[in-house]
Each structure stands twice: as C-alpha cells, then as structure tokens.
Amino acid sequence: QKEVEQDPGPLSVPEGAIVSLNCTYSNSAFQYFMWYRQYSRKGPELLMYTYSSGNKEDGRFTAQVDKSSKYISLFIRDSQPSDSATYLCAMTLIQGAQKLVFGQGTRLTINP
Amino acid sequence: NAGVTQTPKFRVLKTGQSMTLLCAQDMNHEYMYWYRQDPGMGLRLIHYSVGEGTTAKGEVPDGYNVSRLKKQNFLLGLESAAPSQTSVYFCASNRDYEQYFGPGTRLTVT
Numbered sequence: 001q002k003e004v005e006q007d008p009g010p011l012s013v014p015e016g017a018i019v020s021l022n023c024t025y026s027n028s029a030f031q032y033f034m035w036y037r038q039y040s041r042k043g044p045e046l047l048m049y050t051y052s053s054g055n056k057e058d059g060r061f062t063a064q065v066d067k068s069s070k071y072i073s074l075f076i077r078d079s080q081p082s083d084s085a086t087y088l089c090a091m092t093l094i095q096g097a098q099k100l101v102f103g104q105g106t107r108l109t110i111n112p
Numbered sequence: 113n114a115g116v117t118q119t120p121k122f123r124v125l126k127t128g129q130s131m132t133l134l135c136a137q138d139m140n141h142e143y144m145y146w147y148r149q150d151p152g153m154g155l156r157l158i159h160y161s162v163g164e165g166t167t168a169k170g171e172v173p174d175g176y177n178v179s180r181l182k183k184q185n186f187l188l189g190l191e192s193a194a195p196s197q198t199s200v201y202f203c204a205s206n207r208d209y210e211q212y213f214g215p216g217t218r219l220t221v222t
Contacts, residue, residue: 008152032209043116043202043213044155051209088154090211097162098143098206099170102154 003027006089006103015112019076023089023103026070030101031094033065035074038086038105047074047087079110114138116214118203124220125193133188133217135203143206144186145170146178148199149216155202161186193221 006023013019021035032051036044050056053067062075072091076083086107090100119134135144142163147155157170161180175197177189186205190197198221203214 004154006154034209034211036213041216043215045213046210049209090155092209097160097168098209098211099145099157099160100155100211102156104152104154 001026002104003101004089004091004103007106008104010107010109012109012111013079015079015081015110017079017110019079019083019108019110021074021076021087021089021106021108023072024070025072025091025101027091027101028067028070029093030091032092032098033063033072034090034092034100035061035063036088036090036102038088040085044088081110081112084109116203116205116212118201118214118217120217121215122218124222125190126222127194129193130189130191131193131219132190133201133203133219135186135188135214136184137186137203137205137212138184139205139207139212140183141205141207141212142183144180145204145206145211146176146186146188147202147204148172149202150199158188158201193219195221197221 034049035047038044060077064073086105088105089103145160146158159178164183201217
C-alpha cells in the first residue's frame with residue numbers, strides 16, 4: 001500500500017463548477033500538507049500548504065486537512081479552463097530533510 | 113532571479129552510456145532534491161542534499177549518483193544508463209517547507 005493515495009482521474013468538469021480533489025495517507029506523523037499544480041510538460045508549482053489540521057484559503061482555492069481521518073482536500077471554486085492541469089498532493093514530517101511524499105496526481109480538465 | 117534551472121532539457125542515451133544532469137538554484141537554499149516522474153507513479157525521490165558536501169539516498173537511488181560540491185548546484189549522474197531510467201527528472205530546492213521545482217529533463221534510454 002502506498003503511503004499517499006490519490007485518485008489519478010482523469011476528472012472532467014464544466015467551467016464554473018466546484019472541483020474537489022482528495023488524498024488519503026497512512027503515516028500519522030505527517031504534519032505539512034501541500035498541493036502542487038503541474039501543467040503539461042512543466043515542473044510542479046506550489047499552490048498552497050497547510051500545517052497540521054484545518055483550512056486554508058487563497059483566492060478560489062481552499063485546502064483542508066483532517067488529520068483524524070488522514071484525509072486532505074483541495075477545493076477549486078468557479079473553475080476556469082486555465083485550471084486544467086495535474087494536481088499533486090504531497091506531505092512531509094516536521095523534522096528532518098523536509099522530504100516530500102507525493103500522491104500519483106489527479107489530471108483535471110475544465111471544459112469551456 | 114532564475115529560480116531552479118536544469119540542463120539539459122532533453123536527452124536520448126543508448127543503454128550503457130553515462131551522463132550528468134545539472135541543477136542550479138539562485139535562492140541560496142540549503143536543501144536540494146532529485147526526483148523522477150513516471151506515468152501513474154507521481155514523483156519519487158532519488159537522492160537529496162541538506163547542504164554543501166552532503167548527499168543522502170531517497171526512495172529510488174539505485175543506478176544514480178549525486179554530488180553537491182557547491183551550494184547552488186546539485187548534479188545527478190547515471191553511470192550506465194538502462195531503459196528503466198527513461199523518465200522525466202525534476203530537481204527542486206527547498207526553504208521552510210516550500211519546495212521549488214525546475215522545468216525538468218526528459219531522458220530516453222534506448
């Protein structure tokens with residue numbers, strides 16, 4: 001079983017829809033949780049990160065962490081065609097070399 | 113401020129050939145990492161470094177070597193390339209849990 005599980009999709013939604021992306025994990029020691037966006041043939045770019053449990057909002061993006069369920073989510077409101085990309089969740093321990101453990105990534109397409 | 117750069121962008125090798133991938137960052141970050149990305153596998157850590165002169169193995173280190181002689185550079189070497197090393201390679205540097213990635217190197221081993 002992988003340490004971080006993410007549904008690879010693909011996920012296709014109409015423009016303007018609310019998108020929900022999710023990951024589950026098995027290591028309860030993870031404390032930092034990240035979401036990366038990766039456009040085709042580009043490097044991943046950090047969207048946002050959260051420490052421990054709770055919510056974090058940045059514009060149309062909201063990240064949620066539920067440590068009791070070992071479940072993290074990324075919500076995209078008013079989705080735009082420019083949001084079409086692969087979204088990767090990642091997480092790491094609070095100590096050490098800050099090595100990230102990634103999910104497989106979810107490929108998202110927003111249809112105009 | 114270029115961030116993280118990688119050289120080369122593309123490369124085709126024959127089985128058994130060697131090559132070095134170069135990663136450079138201008139953000140004065142201590143931590144640097146090499147990942148490979150394969151379809152359906154996400155990003156997997158090959159090697160990493162927590163400072164100049166230090167290196168350590170990640171999840172999939174076999175067949176690769178690294179060196180960090182200067183703080184701003186992190187080199188990934190393939191001594192004898194194999195078809196299983198066909199992948200996209202990403203370098204990253206990190207500060208305060210924010211990891212920044214380079215544009216990637218697409219490597220094909222035939």
